[in-house]
Amino acid sequence: MSDASFEQHPADSAYHRRLPIGERLDASSLAEGLPWAIEELTMRPLEPMLVPEVPRGGEVDPTECRTCQTNPHTIWQDEHWKVTAGWEPGGLPFIGAIAPREHWLLEDAPHEVLAGYGPLMQRISQAVKSIPGVARCHFARWNDGSAHLHMWALARPAGMMQGRGAILEFWNDILPALDEDMMREHLDIVANALAAGGGTAYPNR
Ligand SMILES: [Zn+2]
Structure with missing residues (x-):
């Protein structure tokens, strides 16, 4: 950010003080934990964890939130x-991304809106x-990208262990990648x- 008042410093907590910043950590536990998918993986060295974090999209100015904007890729809404x-x-x-139509964060979304998510998740x-x-x-x-509350739905192919x-x-x-017709x-x-x-x-077509 160009704002000179936005100065980051390393996050400090008991948790952070024990971390080996700058070291490249062994990723073999991922291959052991997900042996069906990963044989070998190399992690980048652990980078400093700086705060305050750069604001997410729509966090400082909700009027600039892209999730709020009318989107031709909205496939359904109520x-x-x-x-x-x-x-x-x-x-x-x-x-697919699932989001409230209004600019709510998880922290401030009305319970009336959140209550609709359970049945929608099932649908x-x-x-x-x-x-x-x-x-x-x-x-x-x-x-982590947009401040606007959003969840993801992902389809797992049959038999893909x-x-x-x-x-x-x-x-x-x-x-x-799927071809356009199948997508x-x-x-x-x-x-x-x-x-x-x-x-x-x-709704936006
Ligand atoms: Zn928004």
Whole structure:
């Protein structure tokens, strides 16, 4: 950031003081813990952990939040929630972002909005699993890029035991990308399945 008042310093806590900053850590435990996916991995040296962190998108000025903007890739929405997907083809059958339509953070979202997420999660899982060749729908929340609350739904291919768990997201960049036709077909399946239970498919088209 160009703002001179934004000065970072190393985070200091009992947790941080024990970390070997600058050292390259042994990643063999990942290969041992995920032997179905990883044989060998090299980690970058551990970098200093600086605070305050650079603000996330929409954190300082919600009017600049990209998640709030009308998006042609929104495949479904209802009164409180929207699902966005299909920015570019990846290797998984489906990846979508689930977010409230209004600019809420997890920290300040009204319970009325949050209460809708449970049933929606169930509907999204069923919709994603109706894509041919999909066994499971995994969910994740990271929220390091945009401050606007968002979760991820990821389709695990049937029989892909190498995609079990958190490694699934990384396979999206590794498996051969879907062609445009298959990607759109999968988006249609999810959008129409969700709309069948309420809300609108492709509201911004
Ligand atoms: Zn927002």
